Structure formats: structure tokens, C-alpha cells
Amino acid sequence: MKINSLRPLLRTLDMDGTIAFYTGILGFTLAAKNDDWGWASLYKDEVSIMLGKPNEHWPFDKPSFTGSFYFNVDNVDELWEQVKDKTTVCYHIENFEWQMREFGIYDNNGYLLQFGQDITP
CATH class of the missing domain: 3.10.180.10 (2,3-Dihydroxybiphenyl 1,2-Dioxygenase, domain 1)
Known part of the structure; x- marks a missing residue:
């Protein structure tokens, strides 16, 4: 499979x-x-x-997803500049020890969307 x-x-x-x-x-x-x-x-x-x-198959009153949706992108800084003032920010763009430069925002429903770019030297 x-x-x-x-x-x-x-x-x-x-x-x-x-x-x-x-x-x-x-x-x-x-x-x-x-x-x-x-x-x-x-x-x-x-x-x-x-x-x-x-x-009727799925009771729903608000988003209840307990994770996040993580998007790997080519130019995370460019995307950050495009969305940072148009969305609710969860965390600002930064470099992390796991060699990713990333940020997190919420969509209009409250789902957490994370965007990251590999910065491995």
C-alpha cells in the first residue's frame, strides 16, 4: 500500500x-x-x-483540533511579511535550535498554522 x-x-x-x-x-x-x-x-x-x-455525522461547535498544521515553505521571511499584520499571530518568526526558521498564526476559525523553512547550515 x-x-x-x-x-x-x-x-x-x-x-x-x-x-x-x-x-x-x-x-x-x-x-x-x-x-x-x-x-x-x-x-x-x-x-x-x-x-x-x-x-449530522460529526458534532461541531468550534474547532477542536489539538495539533497544528505545519507548512514547509521556501521563503518564510517573505510569507511572514505578507501575513503578519493580517492575522492573529501565535508566535513571531524566529530561528529555532531544530534548524527551522518559523512562525505561527491562527486562521479565522482558530486553527493553528505554522510555517517553517529549513536553515540547516
Whole structure:
């Protein structure tokens, strides 16, 4: 068995606001949206995510994901400059001892998004 990719589905009560966050602030492209299903698909480069409104199969009142979504990027400083004043910052950009330069922000739902670049000498 081969796993080809991982495409997380983020639950949201604000579909249009979430699409606007990911497309307007992070530069994702809306690939598909189905209002009847309460579903959307977005992508940027090699990364895909899905958005879904709550349904009867999954109780939901707010995001409860206990982890974060970590994005490896090419130019973390450029991205930081683009988003730092448009989002709620979890932690500012810095170099870490694990040889990553990274920062963390929250999306409009409260999901933690981390962006990092390898700085191994």
C-alpha cells in the first residue's frame, strides 16, 4: 500500500470567511465549492485542503483540533511579511535550535498554522 498524499478537511461555521482567509491572505486557489454539501476544496502549489460545514455525522461547535498544521515553505521571511499584520499571530518568526526558521498564526476559525523553512547550515 502506498499513501499518496494527505488532504485535511477543516470544519468551519463560516465557509465564505474561511475561503476568503485562505485565498486572500495565504494565496490558495478555490478549486471547487458545493453549497449543497457545505464543502470546498482549495490548493496552493503541492498542498490541498478541504473545508466542510458541520453535519449530522460529526458534532461541531468550534474547532477542536489539538495539533497544528505545519507548512514547509521556501521563503518564510517573505510569507511572514505578507501575513503578519493580517492575522492573529501565535508566535513571531524566529530561528529555532531544530534548524527551522518559523512562525505561527491562527486562521479565522482558530486553527493553528505554522510555517517553517529549513536553515540547516
